[in-house]
Structure formats: C-alpha cells, structure tokens
Amino acid sequence: MNTLRADLAIIKNWITPGSRLLDLGCGDGTLLRLLRDERQVTGYGLEIEPDNIIQCVKGGINVMQFDLDAGLPDFETQSFDYVIMTQTLQAMSDPDHLLAEMLRVGREGIVTLPNFGYWRNRLQIGLHGTMPKSRALPAEWYNTSNIHLCTLDDFEQLCAQRNITILERCVVDYTHRVRAGIRFLPNLFGEIALYRCQRGPAS
Amino acid sequence: MQASKRNGSIGIVTPQQHDFDTPLPLTCGQILPHYRLVYETYGQLNAERSNALLICHALSGDHHAAGYHSEQDRKPGWWESAIGPGKPFDTNRFFIVCSNNLGSCKGSTGPNSINPATGKHYGPDFPIVTVRDWVISQKALMEHLGIEQWAAVIGGSLGGMQALQWAIDQPERLRHCLAIAAAPKLSAQNIGFNEVARQAILSDPDFHGGHFYERNTIPRRGLMLARMLGHITYLSDDAMRAKFGRELREGRISYSFDVEFQVESYLRYQGESFVDRFDANTYLLMTKALDYFDPAADFGNDLSEALRQTRCEFLLAAFTSDWRFSPARSREMVKALIEAKRKVSYCEIEANQGHDAFLMPITYYFEVLRAYMERIAEEAGV
Numbered sequence: 001m002n003t004l005r006a007d008l009a010i011i012k013n014w015i016t017p018g019s020r021l022l023d024l025g026c027g028d029g030t031l032l033r034l035l036r037d038e039r040q041v042t043g044y045g046l047e048i049e050p051d052n053i054i055q056c057v058k059g060g061i062n063v064m065q066f067d068l069d070a071g072l073p074d075f076e077t078q079s080f081d082y083v084i085m086t087q088t089l090q091a092m093s094d095p096d097h098l099l100a101e102m103l104r105v106g107r108e109g110i111v112t113l114p115n116f117g118y119w120r121n122r123l124q125i126g127l128h129g130t131m132p133k134s135r136a137l138p139a140e141w142y143n144t145s146n147i148h149l150c151t152l153d154d155f156e157q158l159c160a161q162r163n164i165t166i167l168e169r170c171v172v173d174y175t176h177r178v179r180a181g182i183r184f185l186p187n188l189f190g191e192i193a194l195y196r197c198q199r200g201p202a203s
Numbered sequence: 204m205q206a207s208k209r210n211g212s213i214g215i216v217t218p219q220q221h222d223f224d225t226p227l228p229l230t231c232g233q234i235l236p237h238y239r240l241v242y243e244t245y246g247q248l249n250a251e252r253s254n255a256l257l258i259c260h261a262l263s264g265d266h267h268a269a270g271y272h273s274e275q276d277r278k279p280g281w282w283e284s285a286i287g288p289g290k291p292f293d294t295n296r297f298f299i300v301c302s303n304n305l306g307s308c309k310g311s312t313g314p315n316s317i318n319p320a321t322g323k324h325y326g327p328d329f330p331i332v333t334v335r336d337w338v339i340s341q342k343a344l345m346e347h348l349g350i351e352q353w354a355a356v357i358g359g360s361l362g363g364m365q366a367l368q369w370a371i372d373q374p375e376r377l378r379h380c381l382a383i384a385a386a387p388k389l390s391a392q393n394i395g396f397n398e399v400a401r402q403a404i405l406s407d408p409d410f411h412g413g414h415f416y417e418r419n420t421i422p423r424r425g426l427m428l429a430r431m432l433g434h435i436t437y438l439s440d441d442a443m444r445a446k447f448g449r450e451l452r453e454g455r456i457s458y459s460f461d462v463e464f465q466v467e468s469y470l471r472y473q474g475e476s477f478v479d480r481f482d483a484n485t486y487l488l489m490t491k492a493l494d495y496f497d498p499a500a501d502f503g504n505d506l507s508e509a510l511r512q513t514r515c516e517f518l519l520a521a522f523t524s525d526w527r528f529s530p531a532r533s534r535e536m537v538k539a540l541i542e543a544k545r546k547v548s549y550c551e552i553e554a555n556q557g558h559d560a561f562l563m564p565i566t567y568y569f570e571v572l573r574a575y576m577e578r579i580a581e582e583a584g585v
Contacts, residue, residue: 020544042544050570054571055574056548057548057571057574057578063549065550065551066549074538076542079541079542
C-alpha cells in the first residue's frame with residue numbers, strides 16, 4: 001500500500017468484485033493492476049502516450065492506444081459495469097461529450113477531478129492575480145494539459161443539466177484525506193473530488 | 204564481414220523440409236494428396252516445449268525470416284530486424300519456426316513444383332489455396348515438430364491475417380496472437396488493386412495460360428507491372444515524396460517516355476528484380492488467398508462471433524501512414540475482440556513508411572513487441 005495513491009484506494013472500495021471496466025487515460029496501468037489483483041476485474045485501459053502503453057503491456061494490462069477526444073466509437077452502449085476517468089476529464093477537448101460517452105458505455109461512471117475552486121487557487125488568482133499553481137495543479141498556464149478546469153460546483157451543475165445522477169462523492173485534500181473543513185465547505189477546501197455517477201435518475 | 208559473425212544475427216541458417224503424405228482437403232474442394240513444406244527454425248525448443256513461436260510471412264515472403272544462408276550471403280531473412288539474439292523475437296529464449304506457405308514458389312509445394320500425377324509443373328492447375336488451408340498445413344508441421352501449443356503465432360500483413368485464422372481455427376493451439384498491419388478482410392479497394400495486378404499477369408502474352416514453364420519463358424512484363432503496382436500501395440505518399448520527390452535522373456526533362464523521374468526508375472528496378480525471384484502463378488494464388496480471407500463469413504458475417512471461437516490473448520498494431528491496411532482496419536478487429544470479451548492490446552504507431560513500416564525497426568513499435576514478448580517469455584518460463 002505504501003506507493004498506492006489514496007484516490008485509487010477510494011475507487012477500489014467502490015468497485016464490485018468481478019466487474020468489467022474501462023479506464024480512460026489509464027496511464028501506466030496502476031489502477032487496472034490494483035483492481036485486477038484485488039477486485040478480480042476484467043477490462044481495458046485506453047491511453048495515448050507511447051511510454052504508458054509500453055508500461056501497460058509490460059504489466060500485462062490490456063491497453064489500447066485510442067484518442068479519447070474522438071469519444072468511444074468502438075464501444076457498445078452499456079457494455080461495461082464501470083467507466084473510470086481519473087484526473088483526465090479536465091484535459092479533454094470536449095469534456096461534456098466524453099462524460100456523456102462514458103455513461104453511454106458504462107452503467108456507472110467514476111470521475112476524479114482537481115477542484116479549481118480550492119481556496120488557495122482562489123487566493124492566487126484573486127489576490128496575486130496569477131493563474132493558480134498548486135500540488136494538484138503543478139504546471140504553468142502555458143504548458144498545462146488541464147485545458148478545461150472546473151470547480152466542484154461547476155461539475156455538479158453540468159451533471160444536473162445533463163440528467164446525470166451523482167451516486168457517491170468523496171472530496172479530499174492532496175493527501176486524499178477528508179478534513180473537517182472539507183466536510184463543511186467542499187468547494188472551498190477540497191483539492192480533489194471523486195464522483196460515482198450514472199445516466200438518468202438513481203435506480 | 205562473414206555472415207556468421209554479423210552482430211545481432213542468428214548467423215548461418217539452413218532451410219529444412221518435410222514431405223507430408225496425409226492428404227490435405229482444401230477449402231476449394233480439391234485434395235492435395237502429398238505436399239512439401241519448407242521451413243526454418245531459430246533457437247532451441249525447451250524441455251517443456253513451451254517456447255515455440257510461429258512466424259507467418261506476407262504475400263511475397265518465405266520461410267527465410269532471419270539469418271543468412273551462407274558466409275557470402277549479402278541479404279538476410281526478411282524479418283532480420285526483429286528475429287535474433289536479443290531482438291524482440293529473441294532466439295536466446297524462443298524456438299522460432301517460419302514455414303513457406305503452400306502455393307508459394309520458394310520450396311513448399313506450389314505451381315512451380317512437379318505434379319507427381321503428371322510429371323509436369325502444376326502451373327495453373329495448382330488448386331486455389333486459402334489462409335485456412337495454410338493453417339491446416341502448418342498444424343501438420345507443428346505435430347511433426349512435436350509442439351503441442353505455440354506460445355504465440357505472429358505475422359504482419361497477410362501473415363497477421365494468418366495468425367488471426369490460427370486463433371479462430373485452432374483456439375487451443377496458441378496462447379497469443381500478434382497480428383500486425385492486418386485487416387479482418389480486404390476492402391473493395393484492396394481487391395481492386397489485386398485484380399489489376401492479376402490482369403497484368405494474365406494478359407501478358409508470355410503467360411500462356413500459366414503454362415509458361417514448358418515454353419521456357421516467363422511473363423516478365425506482367426509480373427513486373429504487378430509488383431510495381433504493389434509497391435506503390437506498400438509506401439505512403441509522404442514516404443514516396445521524401446524518398447524521390449520529383450527528382451529527375453538526368454537532371455532535366457527529355458519529353459519522352461523513357462525513365463525520367465527517380466520514382467520510375469525505382470519502381471522499374473523493384474519490378475524487374477522481383478521477376479527473377481518470384482513466380483507469376485504464385486502471385487496470382489497469393490492475391491486470391493488475400494481476397495478470399497474473411498473469417499467472419501463462416502459466422503454469419505459477424506466478426507465478433509468468429510472471434511468468440513478464440514482462446515488466446517491478442518496484440519494488434521497498425522501504422523498511421525498505412526493506407527493498404529490502415530489503423531481503422533485493425534480497430535475493426537479490436538472492436539470485435541472487445542465485444543467477444545477477449546484480452547487485447549492495440550497500439551497505433553506513428554510512422555511515415557506506409558504498409559512497409561511493419562518490417563522497420565521503429566523504436567516504439569519494437570519496444571511494444573519487446574514488452575509483450577517479455578510477458579510471453581515469463582509465462583513460458585524462459
């Protein structure tokens with residue numbers, strides 16, 4: 001557990017053993033390996049970076065080199081139990097479309113996001129007048145891959161507009177702990193949010 | 204330098220052959236009563252017999268996939284870049300088999316072999332063979348070699364289709380299938396190119412209905428045209444532009460039909476040198492085998508149903524500039540494999556060499572092959 005990111009451990013606890021899932025932007029396959037070994041899931045990772053693809057292949061992860069900006073045309077509707085996207089949505093050119101695609105293909109979607117409404121971010125832009133840099137958002141404005149950042153409230157409003165039900169939410173700090181302030185004002189004190197959601201009303 | 208001392212090469216290899224006397228019923232309805240397969244092997248079969256790889260060759264390929272045939276031999280086997288000690292298909296760990304397909308002209312029974320029934324060349328009477336027939340004949344070779352299950356069946360282009368056919372027809376006989384720059388069936392455009400190539404051969408007056416051996420001639424012009432056309436489809440527009448541009452051989456335009464542009468000279472050279480090493484009847488047969496390849500046809504044209512027959516894991520790879528078997532064609536197979544709930548990885552390799560890229564030692568491509576083969580080696584205990 002020592003090297004395991006805590007957000008991955010939270011996701012693991014949401015996953016029903018033996019399910020079939022898709023990990024969008026799976027990186028080097030860390031989450032899929034964890035879920036394969038500890039939740040006996042089957043599934044595929046989608047990734048675009050050659051170095052990550054090589055790492056996945058080495059680790060025995062089924063990985064496909066697809067560009068997520070093209071949506072998920074190769075996947076049938078409701079063909080997976082979960083479609084997961086950790087720290088990827090904000091880097092997409094069309095995040096709302098991809099969110100819809102996720103919930104078309106998966107019965108449930110799991111999304112993790114950096115919260116742009118975190119108080120330090122607000123302070124940097126409000127007082128310093130510079131684009132925020134933080135532990136969760138380390139890049140410069142000109143080289144960041146995070147081109148569609150949002151706050152928790154923004155994301156939840158989008159879900160409401162698109163008839164997406166949030167089944168579970170977990171808001172944490174950078175070390176993935178839930179602190180008292182976060183519980184009280186998540187959009188101000190939370191650094192990272194994890195959502196489990198589905199299309200349409202909760203069943 | 205002597206061939207046996209060349210770095211990273213398996214060195215000198217000797218082709219082997221085996222004559223099979225069990226009649227082979229072919230897809231076309233005919234039966235081959237006897238046939239010969241020529242093959243090469245590299246590396247050692249381990250005691251558990253768990254480390255055998257089968258390499259399937261492409262349209263104009265043969266059993267000579269790696270190494271040299273003599274110390275003076277200047278040209279190595281066709282996949283020397285990938286097969287050898289320390290290479291992605293590592294001969295220090297794997298026992299690698301490559302056989303020449305039936306219907307070829309490189310030693311396995313084909314149109315230029317003598318038909319024992321007549322004492323003459325088979326010529327145009329050699330039956331049409333399919334990819335499925337090749338799998339059946341290779342299974343006979345597998346049994347002859349004492350191999351129960353391939354660790355992997357591997358191929359590019361037509362060879363990749365053959366690897367796919369193996370996975371569907373003999374699901375228990377392989378653990379992994381590597382299909383590179385392949386397609387689940389040919390498109391109308393692909394068949395169209397093949398048809399023009401065939402017509403070039405068939406309409407050559409020296410073809411004599413395929414009986415040109417008895418007349419001591421060969422349909423040079425037709426076979427050369429077929430190969431020139433093929434070559435254009437193996438390269439990308441970018442690769443041709445980079446290689447030749449509009450460069451002139453003599454530096455000026457002569458307003459004639461002689462060879463003027465470098466690309467014309469290249470294509471003529473490729474065509475002419477092909478004529479000396481390939482058989483026109485074989486070229487007709489191989490293009491037909493490609494055209495007929497369509498494993499989904501046996502399963503109500505449902506590719507995922509065809510792939511549900513498989514038990515192995517898959518690695519598919521395609522190249523961005525390949526327009527003969529484009530990445531979209533590989534993705535059709537990926538999609539069907541996902542629907543069939545099979546284990547599959549797929550990579551799309553940035554390359555400007557067109558279809559020919561599958562033979563090139565492109566860094567990312569070879570790293571993926573290495574990573575995948577590493578896993579196979581671990582499973583095989585080598």
